[in-house]
Amino acid sequence: MISTMNVEPPLRPPAHRVSPRAVRWWQLRALPWLVVLGAPQLVMLLTTGAPVWPWTLAATVVGVLAYLLVVPRILFRIHRWEITDEAVYTLSGWLVREWRIAPISRVQTVDTQHGPLQQLLKLATVTVTTASSRGAVKIAGLDAGDAAELARTLTETTQATPGDAT
Template sequence: MHARWWLLASGSSQAGPEFGTGVTVGAADSGTGGAGTLRLRPPVHRVDRRAVTWWRTRILLAGAAPVIVLVVLGSLLSEARWWLMVPAVAVAVATAAAAAGMPMWWYRVHRWEVTGDAVYTRTGALWQEWRVAPLSRVQTVDSERGPLEQAFGLASVTVTTASAKGALTIPGLDHRRATDLVHALTEATQATPGDAT
């Protein structure tokens, strides 16, 4: 299994405000190795448990589309029926296997945390990506809820940073917790001196 760390820049060493719904921006020593440097370490919070069902539904919907197309074409084109039904069955089996296993694995891997200094994320499946974004480098914080996320009461938080690597995304959060996280992160970054350019 391959893991990549991305440390965007060092940030300030001050404590931030308390987050709602049990999320706290901790003291400097919880995310730093001392004197303005960030210690690379795994984040501690899991995504919401409902994210498993959300991911599973997304996989099933994505796999259902080609299966339906192949089955409809196979029923209309009798001379090519077997050439279309075999891939339809293969896609259906692959989709079912992915829906059964991948969401639980993603739930075990995906982690996030916010301290007084930085936002930590870990995402991925076989190739895991660990990222640390100092609060001094955060430019914007947004919450997004697609139709499927709304159906499951979830939201994703996107933290845009002054980094060529791009934004950090924390998917699969309870929508109330995501809202509290956006407000608290916005307050914490406004109170953190630094260069978010």
């Protein structure tokens, strides 16, 4: 019965997806794992020549490639965001999903970050912080233009609201 079914919380997904280029970004970010996991095995293969290493190496490459092909697309399907007059609402996470809701009235700062990879792909991350050490709401993989626009609107909306409940 219910114990074998997947039960999700009755929250509708936020309205907007992140930029489709975010898939490329997540793929690029996972790529170093190929080196981190593969290099020691390659060294072992070259130094010891034991017959087990070609197989583990092949398995590693297949594993990472499978991850690259599958997971970023899943992430893209899951990651969503929405801003209303009252709240910032995001959904993120793959193995652990997280629905975050922060009232606009409690927002303290709005930051936009562009990492090197994100600059390359014209992406940005918007971080909305409240007074809590755990309350930051992040929207990663936004189109850089959209992110700037979003940060501007959010800053305008939050400037007029006093009280941060610290």
